[in-house]
Each structure stands twice: as C-alpha cells, then as structure tokens.
Amino acid sequence: MTMAAAMQSRTAEAPARSKASRIAHVDIVADLDEAEPIWRALEKSGHLFTPYQRFDLLGPWQRLVGEHEGARPFIVVARDAERRPLLLLPLSLRQNHGVRTASFMGGKHTTFNMGLWNAEFAAQVIAADLDTLLALLREHADVLSLTQQPMRWHEQQNPFALLPRQSAINGCPLLVMEPGGPPASRISNSFRRRLKSKEKKLQALAGYRYHLATSDTDVTRLLDWFFRIKPARMAEQKLPNVFAEPGVEQFIRDACLAPCGEGRAIDIHALECDDEVIAIFAGVADGQRFSMMFNTYTLSEHARYSPGLILMRNIIDRYAERGYSSLDLGIGTDEYKRMFCKGDEDIFDSFVPLTSRGKLAAMAMSSLNHGKRLVKQNQMLLDLARRVRQAFG
Structure with missing residues (x-):
C-alpha cells in the first residue's frame, strides 16, 4: 500500500x-x-x-x-x-x-x-x-x-x-514512578540494603556527597573530569569514543552550561569526595521525566563499590520526591539499567x-x-x- x-x-x-x-x-x-x-x-x-x-x-x-x-x-x-x-x-x-x-x-x-x-x-x-x-x-x-x-x-x-x-x-529501559510514593515502590528494599552496605565504604571518605551541579564552575570541573575519564572507560570496553568526534565536546559543554528553568539544558549529577569525583550521570529533565544521556565513574579502587548504582538510586529518589512520574536510562539494554527499569x-x-x-x-x-x-x-x-x-x- x-x-x-x-x-x-x-x-x-x-x-x-x-x-x-x-x-x-x-x-x-x-x-x-x-x-x-x-x-x-x-x-x-x-x-x-x-x-x-x-x-x-x-x-x-x-x-x-x-x-x-x-x-x-x-x-x-x-x-x-x-x-x-x-x-x-x-x-x-x-x-x-x-x-x-x-x-x-x-x-x-x-x-x-x-x-x-x-x-x-x-x-x-x-x-x-x-x-x-x-x-x-x-x-x-x-x-x-x-x-x-x-x-x-x-x-x-x-x-x-x-x-x-x-x-x-533498540529499546529504552523505563522506570515508571508513583510521584511521592514510598521508596520501596521504585527500588526494592533488598536492593537498597545491598547498595547501602556498599555505600558505607564510600561514606567513610572525607567530604563524600551526592549533588546536582548548579554553578558554572562545578559544571566545568565535572566535565573536565568526564572528558578525561570517559575515553579510558570506552577503550576498556573496546567501544569507539563518540565524544572524540569533531565538535561533540564543545556541544556538550555548551548545553550543560545553558540555563533552563531551574536547571540546565543538560543537568549533571555527581557523587564525589574531597579527593576525587567518583561518578557522574548527566541527563535532561522537564518536570515529569528525567532521561539519562551520558555517565562514567572513577578509575580508582572506589569503583568496586558500585558508585554508578548508588548515584542512580540518589537520582531516582530525588526526582520521585519532586513529583516526577518517570525516568529512563537511555537507549540500550545494559545490565545495570535492568536493575532499575523493568519496562521499556x-x-x-x-x-x-x-x-x-x-x-x-x-x-x-x-x-x-x-x-x-x-x-x-x-x-x-x-x-x-x-x-x-x-x-x-
């Protein structure tokens, strides 16, 4: 036809x-x-x-x-x-x-x-x-x-x-959230306990914290770290580095610095301590949905405590508490995405x-x-x- x-x-x-x-x-x-x-x-x-x-x-x-x-x-x-x-x-x-x-x-x-x-x-x-x-x-x-x-x-x-x-x-793993619902409605209590025991090791670090980058200085500092670490992570996985393609780094820097409502065109969430950045997740938010764009985590021994998963838990709780109804982790069905997202x-x-x-x-x-x-x-x-x-x- x-x-x-x-x-x-x-x-x-x-x-x-x-x-x-x-x-x-x-x-x-x-x-x-x-x-x-x-x-x-x-x-x-x-x-x-x-x-x-x-x-x-x-x-x-x-x-x-x-x-x-x-x-x-x-x-x-x-x-x-x-x-x-x-x-x-x-x-x-x-x-x-x-x-x-x-x-x-x-x-x-x-x-x-x-x-x-x-x-x-x-x-x-x-x-x-x-x-x-x-x-x-x-x-x-x-x-x-x-x-x-x-x-x-x-x-x-x-x-x-x-x-x-x-x-x-490709599919896109999706987590549908009950706005303001109990924490266990979005991440099970058993998974939370597992993450909590891993996080104890990180909590011992001086200045350990989760935060959303709000100042230009913070955004730039976190991106400087990301563009240094991500190529090493991608090489390790034998993946081509899409961030090295012409213009890509500057495009991401510009969008992450562009003010948008209460945040930026791309928001950066980070887990860090006084000595190092441990993990970052960057994504876009519009009042109802958070959608993840790119992430990476430290090359230090702190990587063994699943900082990416801990950061993800913080992000999910943050948006659920702000009345968001859904969150997605981008295209592709990587194993960690299925830990949080049951649907597509x-x-x-x-x-x-x-x-x-x-x-x-x-x-x-x-x-x-x-x-x-x-x-x-x-x-x-x-x-x-x-x-x-x-x-x-």
Whole structure:
C-alpha cells in the first residue's frame, strides 16, 4: 500500500467536516537564529515536546556537530490560517548520492526525537494534516528519516505515530514512578540494603556527597573530569569514543552550561569526595521525566563499590520526591539499567518517501533498520558479531 493510500484509508474514518487540514502554511527555515524566537515560544507550557528538542541543546549540536557532518538546518514550521505556529520540526538536511534526506537534529546524542507541537493541535491531528505537511515538503527533500520517536510523551500520543512506522532498533529501559510514593515502590528494599552496605565504604571518605551541579564552575570541573575519564572507560570496553568526534565536546559543554528553568539544558549529577569525583550521570529533565544521556565513574579502587548504582538510586529518589512520574536510562539494554527499569519506552522509526527518488531510499533505510533490529534481538547472532568484530577489528 502506498503512503498516500495508507493515509487515505485512515482519513476515511474521520468525520467529513474534519477532512480539511488545519495546516495552512509551511515555512522551511534554514537559519537557527531566524527559527529561535518561534522555537523558544513552542518550548513554553501548553506544548508537546521532549527536553531533547530544546533550542539550547539542539542549537549547539547543529552549529558544532551537524555542520561538520554536512547537515544543514531544515527547520519546518507549520502554521494555521491565522499564521499561528502549530508545529516545529527541528530537522537537518543531508545530501548523499543525489538523495536529500531530512532527519532530526541531535544525531546519536538524543534518546528521543520529536517535533515541538501545539498540544491542542497535537491531540486532534488527523492523517489529512500529515498529508498536507508532507505534500509541502516534497520540493525540499526526498525522504524523511525519523528515528527513535516515542509513541507517547506525558500521556499524549505522538501525532507522527499516524505515519507508517516500525519498531526502533533498540529499546529504552523505563522506570515508571508513583510521584511521592514510598521508596520501596521504585527500588526494592533488598536492593537498597545491598547498595547501602556498599555505600558505607564510600561514606567513610572525607567530604563524600551526592549533588546536582548548579554553578558554572562545578559544571566545568565535572566535565573536565568526564572528558578525561570517559575515553579510558570506552577503550576498556573496546567501544569507539563518540565524544572524540569533531565538535561533540564543545556541544556538550555548551548545553550543560545553558540555563533552563531551574536547571540546565543538560543537568549533571555527581557523587564525589574531597579527593576525587567518583561518578557522574548527566541527563535532561522537564518536570515529569528525567532521561539519562551520558555517565562514567572513577578509575580508582572506589569503583568496586558500585558508585554508578548508588548515584542512580540518589537520582531516582530525588526526582520521585519532586513529583516526577518517570525516568529512563537511555537507549540500550545494559545490565545495570535492568536493575532499575523493568519496562521499556515504546519507540518507533518512520522512513517516509516524499519523491519517487526517495522511495528507494526509504525502502533501503527501513530494511537496514529492520535487519539491525533482528540481529539485536538474537543474542547468539549478537555474540557472533561481537567475536567477528574482535577477530578482525
């Protein structure tokens, strides 16, 4: 079934009067500064977006990382007949083999990708709205590669779930919390006891503490430590150091220093004593969800007391006590994540052809991601792939 046909079949169920799209105009903005006022206005309450799409996080990514990768800003602003913004899509455009591909800004550094929606419009979106939007993008791009999108955000459906979609390659471990609930409702008493006995060793250290970095000096000091320690940790795990790629370190520093509400665009939580930083976790928070972005822990002998898990317990309790209802630990099913997160966030990918040239590209992208997902799901194949990589790496 073609994309248009798939959408028509869904539209047919909508009442006749609502067939017309509320989208009357679509602007393509190729300049971050020009897009900034509308973008920031859509970050205010009454809008639907994830904290990964904040201007202060994606702006530095686009300027420092995206541009270096040959990605140009492709910011889509959809408006109603009165020219009120209904939606902003923070995309970037790349051209490979003659195919223009638009994808979300943020690359491998964002766990979730989504537009910034007027929440009332998002709740009423029908296929005709998306048809109108896509029709107006055809002149500018051949294919949309929209990966790692949450099905829902804060109890509201992501309107792009109406597009043809497939499950994302990797899951995202999720902890649903009862705001203000008893500590055992989020972390079992037996697990807490185990962590407490390990923490006794750390508590003996002078100046041992958990805190959220609030001053620029603290943020910079913790990041200096992170960029020194993380490469050693990644080398130990035989993983490529994504933080060494051009522009990445400066992008992270800029976002961690950018003020945002009561915190920063990226918040840094730390466990430390007077002599050393023991562990850090950095992530984004929006009043309801904390989402982890990157972490590392000390190379000293204190690493044996599970400082990462102790820090995670502190973070979970901190946000639960502030009325947060969920917390996720980023893409991937590392063992430690399962100690805290029993569920998974439902995330999907959409590869949407806009032109005939984009059709083949969308099929290829979809097949490639589907294949990667099958490999991930088959532990035997995964182990084999890892051994082959080690043998020939």
